[in-house]
Amino acid sequence: MGTRCLLIINPVAGGGKPTKYAMDLEYQLDKMFDHVEVKFTHGVGDATKFAQEATEKQYEAVFCMGGDGTVNETVNGIVKGGGTTTFGFVPVGTVNDLARALNIPLQPYMAIHMLSNVDIIGVDVGRCNDQYFCNNIAAGILPTAVEEVTPKQKALLGPAAYFVRGGQALLATKDYTFEVTIEDPEENIEKTIRTKSPLFLALMTNCVSSFEKFMPIADVDDGFMRLVIFKEYFFTDILRILPLILSGKIYTSKYVTILKTRNAKVRLLDDVKVTTNMDGSKGPALPVELEVLPQFLKVYVPKGRIKSSEPLVEVDTLKRFTSFPFK
Numbered sequence: 001m002g003t004r005c006l007l008i009i010n011p012v013a014g015g016g017k018p019t020k021y022a023m024d025l026e027y028q029l030d031k032m033f034d035h036v037e038v039k040f041t042h043g044v045g046d047a048t049k050f051a052q053e054a055t056e057k058q059y060e061a062v063f064c065m066g067g068d069g070t071v072n073e074t075v076n077g078i079v080k081g082g083g084t085t086t087f088g089f090v091p092v093g094t095v096n097d098l099a100r101a102l103n104i105p106l107q108p109y110m111a112i113h114m115l116s117n118v119d120i121i122g123v124d125v126g127r128c129n130d131q132y133f134c135n136n137i138a139a140g141i142l143p144t145a146v147e148e149v150t151p152k153q154k155a156l157l158g159p160a161a162y163f164v165r166g167g168q169a170l171l172a173t174k175d176y177t178f179e180v181t182i183e184d185p186e187e188n189i190e191k192t193i194r195t196k197s198p199l200f201l202a203l204m205t206n207c208v209s210s211f212e213k214f215m216p217i218a219d220v221d222d223g224f225m226r227l228v229i230f231k232e233y234f235f236t237d238i239l240r241i242l243p244l245i246l247s248g249k250i251y252t253s254k255y256v257t258i259l260k261t262r263n264a265k266v267r268l269l270d271d272v273k274v275t276t277n278m279d280g281s282k283g284p285a286l287p288v289e290l291e292v293l294p295q296f297l298k299v300y301v302p303k304g305r306i307k308s309s310e311p312l313v314e315v316d317t318l319k320r321f322t323s324f325p326f327k
Contacts, residue, residue, distance in 0.1 A: 002033075002034025002035055003032075003033045003034045003035070003060045003061075004033060004034070004035045004036075004037070004054075004057075004059045004060055004061075005029050005032070005033040005035070005036045005037070005059060005060060005061040005062070005063060006036075006037050006038075006039065006050060006051070006054040006059050006061070006062045006063070007025065007026060007029060007036060007037065007038045007039070007063045007064070007065070008039055008040075008041060008046075008047050008050050008051065008062065008063065008064040008065070008066075008070070008074055009022055009038065009039070009040050009041070009064070009065050009066070010040075010041045010047065010064070010065065010066030010067070010069075010070040011040055011041070013065070013066035013067045013069075013070055013092050013093055014066075014067060014092035014093055014094070017092040017108060018065045018066065018092055020108075021065065021090065021092070021108045021109065021112065022038070022065065024109065024112050025063070025065060025090055025112050026038060028112050028113075028115050028116065029063065029115075031116075032061075032115065033060060033061065037054075041066075041070065041073075044073075045073065046073075047064060047066070047070050047073035047074045047077060048073040048074070048076045048077040048080070049077065050062075050074075050077065051064075051073070051074045051075075051076070051077025051078050051081065051085075052076075052077035052078070052080050052081040053077075053081070054077075054081070054085060055077065055078050055080075055081025055082055055083070055084060055085040056081045056082065058084065058085075059085050060085065060086065061085060061086045061087070061088060061300075062074060062077070062078055062085050062086075062087055062088075063087075063088040063089060063090070064088075064089045064090075065089065065090040065092055065108070066089075066092060066093060067091070067092060067093020067094060067095070067096070067280070068093050068094075068095055068096065068097060068098070068135065068279050068280040068281070069093070069279070069280055069281045070089075070093070071089050071091070071093075071098055071134070071279070072132075072133060072134065072135075072278065072279035072280070072281060074087065074089070075087065075125065075132060075133075075134055075297060076131060076132050078297065079125055079132045079293075079296065079297065080132075083296050083297060083298075085298075086120055086298040086299070086300065087297055087298065087299045087300070088115065088118075088299065088300035089104075090108050090111045090112055091104060091106055091108070091111060092108055093280075095209055095210045095280060096210070097135040097136070097205065097207045097208065097209070097210065097279070097280075098134050098135055098205065098207075098279075099111070100207045100210065100212050101135070101205035101206055101207045101212075101219075101220050102123070102220060102299065102301045102302075102305065103301065103302055103305050104301065104302065105302075114302050115300065117302070117303040118300045118301060118302065118303055119300075119301055119302070119303050119304070119305060120298050120299065120300060120301075121220075121221060121295075121298070121299060121301050121305070122221055122294075122295025122296070122297065122298060122299075123220045123221055123295065123296075123297045123298075123299045124204055124220060124221055124222070124223060124224075124225075124292055124293065124294055124295060124296065124297075125204075125292075125293040125296045125297050126202065126204045126225055126290060126291070126292060126293070127289075127290065127291040127292075127293060128202075128276070128278060128283060128284060128288050128289070128290055129284050129288055129289055131278065131283065131284060132293075133204065133278045133279045133283075134204055134205070134220075134279065134297070135203075135204055135205055135207065135208075135279045135280075136201055136202060136203045136204065136205075136208055136278075136279065137201070137202040137276050137277070137278050137283060137288070137290065138199065138200070138201050138202075138276060138277045139176075139178075139199075139200045139266065139268075139274055139275075139276045139277075139286055139288075140174075140176055140197065140198050140199035140200055140230075140274070141174050141198045141199055174198055175196040175197060175198050176196065176197060176198070176200075176268055176270055176272075176274060177194065177195070177196050177268065177269040177270050178193075178194070178195060178196075178197055178200055178229065178266060178267075178268060178269070179192060179193070179194045179266070179267050179268075179269055180192070180193045180194075180195075180200070180227060180229065180259070180264060180265070180266050181193075181264065181265040181266075182227065182259055182261040182263065182264045183261055183262055183263040183264075184261070185224065185260060185261060185262060193229070193257075193259075194269065195229060195231075195257075197229050197230050197231065198230055199228075199229075199230040200227070200228070200229055200230075200266065201226075201227070201228040201229075202225050202226070202227050202228075202264065202266075202290055203215050203218060203225060203226045203227075203228060204218075204220070204225055204292075205218055205219070205220050206218045206219065214250065214251075215228070215251055216251075217251065221294075221295050223262065223292060223294040223295070224260050224261065224262060224292060225260075225261060225262070225264070225290065225292050226251075226258055226259070226260055227258070227259040227260075227261065227264060228251070228256050228257075228258055229256060229257045229258075229259070230255060230256050231254070231255055231256065231257065262291065262292045262294075263289075263290065263291050263292070264289075264290040264291075265287065265288075265289050265290070266286060266287060266288050266290065267286055267287035267288075268286045268287070273285055273286075274286050276288065
């Protein structure tokens with residue numbers, strides 16, 4: 001039968017870039033596998049369906065070419081199909097967070113050329129209820145703002161479009177009452193935090209919305225997620241918060257609490273419905289259960305990929321921040 005590979009292409013991602021590079025990618029994959037099958041997506045859920053079917057049929061690899069949404073759908077399909085298939089992708093979206101975290105070139109032609117000299121590594125996957133993610137989950141003021149970014153704004157400003165809308169959302173200073181229960185990895189016990197916050201994040205990598213230094217202590221295969229809880233702040237604090245995000249120092253600041261864990265439960269104590277944003281697309285509404293699947297996904301990365309983490313001391317915020325009641 002020979003080795004088989006499925007290539008999933010989102011033809012409208014990145015303003016139609018995949019149609020320009022599809023033949024180059026197929027040519028490269030033809031040199032790596034005996035049989036290459038190509039499928040184009042036409043709507044939401046197609047990439048998940050295609051990837052799951054290929055994984056269940058024991059294809060050696062599933063590749064996709066698209067933005068963060070296409071990557072997320074493809075990963076969901078592979079995981080739901082059993083996770084035995086190796087994943088590869090060529091980023092053509094606006095943000096491309098997973099590509100940044102894995103040091104995959106953001107220029108499509110270079111990402112295709114990279115496939116001639118690769119390693120395969122295990123990458124952590126996050127579970128959120130019955131869905132999966134590789135980058136982040138957000139709940140609070142930012143998800144709605146991200147969804148409001150138009151294709152025209154993305155084409156004109158690129159990742160800066162999200163930063164502009166995110167900055168505008170932060171100015172709203174709307175707070176929600178979150179209850180977060182985590183498994184403390186050091187004490188191996190559950191702890192519960194209740195706090196008012198405008199924004200809650202669960203991160204699998206160092207990168208958020210193209211900011212590659214947002215969480216420099218994290219890496220794609222360390223077996224943990226970082227929960228970032230922004231504290232209540234005043235309008236005048238915005239001028240201090242945004243530079244910290246840009247410089248990669250927000251995680252050490254007084255404006256956030258960082259929790260390192262493998263499992264978490266997040267619910268809202270307010271009588272409102274809050275929907276999450278998962279890897280740049282609409283995710284499930286709160287409450288959610290989160291879990292890390294350590295190195296579950298096999299991924300093609302550049303040969304000799306350098307870890308994104310720096311030798312930094314991680315802040316133990318469970319001991320540093322004492323303003324939250326624990327149960």
